[in-house]
Amino acid sequence: MHLLKIEWLKVRSYRTFWILFGGFVLLFPLTFYFFIDKYNESVDNNAQGKMISSLLDNPSFFPKIWHSASWFGGLFFILVGMLLILLVTNEVQYRTHRQNIIDGLSREEFMLSKMLVGLVLAIAATLVVILSALVVGLIFSKDTSHLFEGMKYIGFFFLMSLQYLMVALVIAFLIKRTGLAIIIYFAFVFIIDNLLWVSLIRNNSKVGYFLPLESTDSLVPNPFIPRMMAQRNVEDSSLLICAAIYFVLMAVLVMRYFKKVDLKN
Amino acid sequence: MSVLTLQHLSKKYGRIQALQDVSFEVPEGCVFGILGPNGSGKTTLLGIIMNVLQPSGGDFSFFNEPASAALRKKIGTLLETPNFYAYLSAVDNLKIAAAIKGVPESDIDRVLELVALTERKDSKFSTYSLGMKQRLAIASCLLGDPTVLVFDEPTNGLDPVGIAEIRNLIIQLYKQGKTIIMASHLLDEVEKVCTHVAILQRGKLLASGNVDEILVNEDIVEVASTNLDALAELLKDYPELVRMVPQSQFLELYFTTGMVSMESLNQFCFSKGIVLQHLRLRKKSLETKFFELTQNK
Numbered sequence: 001m002h003l004l005k006i007e008w009l010k011v012r013s014y015r016t017f018w019i020l021f022g023g024f025v026l027l028f029p030l031t032f033y034f035f036i037d038k039y040n041e042s043v044d045n046n047a048q049g050k051m052i053s054s055l056l057d058n059p060s061f062f063p064k065i066w067h068s069a070s071w072f073g074g075l076f077f078i079l080v081g082m083l084l085i086l087l088v089t090n091e092v093q094y095r096t097h098r099q100n101i102i103d104g105l106s107r108e109e110f111m112l113s114k115m116l117v118g119l120v121l122a123i124a125a126t127l128v129v130i131l132s133a134l135v136v137g138l139i140f141s142k143d144t145s146h147l148f149e150g151m152k153y154i155g156f157f158f159l160m161s162l163q164y165l166m167v168a169l170v171i172a173f174l175i176k177r178t179g180l181a182i183i184i185y186f187a188f189v190f191i192i193d194n195l196l197w198v199s200l201i202r203n204n205s206k207v208g209y210f211l212p213l214e215s216t217d218s219l220v221p222n223p224f225i226p227r228m229m230a231q232r233n234v235e236d237s238s239l240l241i242c243a244a245i246y247f248v249l250m251a252v253l254v255m256r257y258f259k260k261v262d263l264k265n
Numbered sequence: 266m267s268v269l270t271l272q273h274l275s276k277k278y279g280r281i282q283a284l285q286d287v288s289f290e291v292p293e294g295c296v297f298g299i300l301g302p303n304g305s306g307k308t309t310l311l312g313i314i315m316n317v318l319q320p321s322g323g324d325f326s327f328f329n330e331p332a333s334a335a336l337r338k339k340i341g342t343l344l345e346t347p348n349f350y351a352y353l354s355a356v357d358n359l360k361i362a363a364a365i366k367g368v369p370e371s372d373i374d375r376v377l378e379l380v381a382l383t384e385r386k387d388s389k390f391s392t393y394s395l396g397m398k399q400r401l402a403i404a405s406c407l408l409g410d411p412t413v414l415v416f417d418e419p420t421n422g423l424d425p426v427g428i429a430e431i432r433n434l435i436i437q438l439y440k441q442g443k444t445i446i447m448a449s450h451l452l453d454e455v456e457k458v459c460t461h462v463a464i465l466q467r468g469k470l471l472a473s474g475n476v477d478e479i480l481v482n483e484d485i486v487e488v489a490s491t492n493l494d495a496l497a498e499l500l501k502d503y504p505e506l507v508r509m510v511p512q513s514q515f516l517e518l519y520f521t522t523g524m525v526s527m528e529s530l531n532q533f534c535f536s537k538g539i540v541l542q543h544l545r546l547r548k549k550s551l552e553t554k555f556f557e558l559t560q561n562k
Contacts, residue, residue: 006364014352090350099348102315103365103405104338262278263317 003113004120006100011087011117020083024125028076029132032069036060036136039224059223061141063149068223069133070157073125077161078189080121081168085181088114088172098263107259111173115251118165126158153220160216163243164189166250167213173254189213209234212250215243266328268293268413268444269314274323276309282468283309286323289463289473291446296439298459298476299448300555306468307448308345311417315342327413338366341406342415347398351391355382355401358390359408368409376404379434395422403431414438416447420454432458452555456480464555480555483507484522486530489515489543499537503530515543 011017040060059068091097100110133154137147168185175181193213200208209218219239269291276284284306291297299307312318314325316332327336349358359373377383380400385393393401399422406414419435420428435445435458449455455462455476462480463473472479490496497516501509505524510517518525527546534541 002364006361009357009361009364010350010353013357014350094350095346095348096350098317098344099362100365101317101334102337102342102344103362104334104367105365106334107316109334260319262312262319 003109004116007113007117016086017083020079020086021121021124024076024079025128028073028128029135031076032072032132033136033139035072036068036140040140060136062137063146064223065133065137065141066150067153067220069129069136070153070160070220071223073129073132073157074160074217074220077125077164078186080125080161081164081185081189082182084114084118084121084165084168085172085185086178087117088169089176089178089181092176093178101263108255111255111258114169118162118169122158122161122165125161126154129157130154156216156219159240159243160220163213163216163247166247170250170254173258206234209239210242212246215239215246219243266293267291268328269446270326270329271310271314272324274310274313274325275321276306276313276318276468277321284313284320284468287465287468287470288323289470291444292461293444294439294442295460296435296445296447296458298455298462299446299465300450300452300455300462301465302450304467305465307450307465308417309468310465311342311344311415311446311448315344315415317344339409339411340413340415341408341411343402343406343419344415344417347402349390349398349401352389354389355386355393358401359405362405363408366409372408372410376407379407380404381430396424396427399423400427400431403434412443414443414445416445418449419447420451452480484520484525485547486518486520486525486527487515487543487545487547488518488530488534488541490534490539490541492539496534496539499534499539503533
């Protein structure tokens with residue numbers, strides 16, 4: 001709690017923090033609402049759409065809306081990962097990571113405080129996703145009898161956001177430079193991870209699902225494409241175990257690295 | 266008790282040996298200067314004792330205890346440049362430092378007053394001049410009134426008035442019984458402020474001890490007579506003589522600056538039956554002393 005208080009003092013009047021985080025908090029629900037609205041329109045307007053929608057069990061209604069909100073939230077959450085990178089590389093740029101340690105934080109505490117910030121961001125984002133799904137679901141769903149059925153996807157979203165943040169944290173601590181770290185993060189999230197996934201998944205191999213980010217991404221598959229096209233042949237449980245292993249490995253690696261490294265600049 | 270003890274501290278950056286087998290002790294209640302030209306390893310040394318750099322070898326302790334984060338909270342340190350969050354005001358920056366050190370926020374106004382930054386306390390750090398940044402860094406060190414302070418080039422970037430202010434502040438802190446460890450490349454600064462000094466050159470410790478002993482201003486008198494041994498015997502108890510170094514052609518007599526008169530020395534020898542055939546006064550400045558220390562080895 002003490003560490004979080006220190007972090008709070010740092011971000012309280014940091015404009016970029018509020019712009020990026022506010023960006024997620026405002027943009028995601030609005031975009032989600034309009035997207036679902038348009039989606040329903042297009043489904044209602046043609047027979048083919050109706051058929052697809054029935055095959056999908058419509059992602060804009062309860063209980064499937066939990067799933068679609070989680071998937072959609074995942075797209076926007078990449079922003080929050082960028083924010084965490086910024087919070088870490090800022091410290092390096094201002095050399096305040098040195099000063100924090102000189103003033104009496106241990107290196108472990110410094111790392112832990114950034115992990116705690118990540119945890120808070122993930123919890124906040126998950127709350128936003130829950131609220132958005134609930135509100136948008138209540139607006140569009142005619143039937144609310146199965147309201148809480150698909151809630152496991154919210155849990156998956158939370159895990160996915162933790163995984164993204166851990167990747168962001170590792171990149172930020174290893175790369176140190178703001179611009180480069182953000183470029184590498186986006187390159188990894190959008191290009192490297194996806195290329196690897198596609199090339200591994202093409203010959204029906206399961207390895208692709210066990211990439212660091214895919215292990216949690218695959219927990220929340222795209223709900224807007226017909227189900228048979230997105231057949232996953234790996235159990236949720238094995239993905240969860242795999243994700244946990246990656247998570248712990250990354251946490252241990254980055255902590256060990258930071259404990260030993262010279263904090264030059 | 267010694268505040269800081271270094272034992273065989275070494276640091277390598279790749280092939281560069283930044284510190285080599287440095288050992289010394291900082292006694293309690295002194296102003297300890299670490300003197301050396303740029304790149305001599307002063308900041309590396311302070312970085313190691315503050316745990317931002319990892320030593321390649323050797324050990325160090327504070328108050329005979331191994332270093333820890335808890336100990337660092339009780340030491341006010343300014344290392345290299347002032348490091349603050351550019352987008353925060355002076356007060357908000359000090360709130361973070363206070364939170365880390367576990368010092369109440371009520372102490373912030375006091376330290377800002379000490380460095381004369383009260384008027385600008387709500388301005389963003391990024392709007393500060395170099396001198397103000399430096400003073401804010403010193404204010405941050407003073408949070409919680411620590412008994413040990415570490416300053417790396419504390420007068421860097423200050424104008425002459427600011428330099429005098431900070432030096433006075435350091436002397437005041439010393440008079441309050443605090444231990445101050447400061448790195449400086451300015452001989453004059455160390456001479457004016459410090460009671461003890463360690464001299465570093467290319468990562469090696471050249472000398473350490475009392476400033477009076479290491480950086481003493483000396484007058485050297487060369488004397489010679491036909492019988493050097495008799496002359497040495499005569500002068501060994503001469504008043505105010507610090508030490509005597511026999512050379513092949515003459516004797517070198519070391520005196521504290523201004524403590525010797527050529528005339529009375531000559532008269533003294535003559536009255537004792539020794540006629541000097543050589544008498545010469547050499548002034549030795551601090552700068553030559555410093556050059557000697559840093560160049561010859």
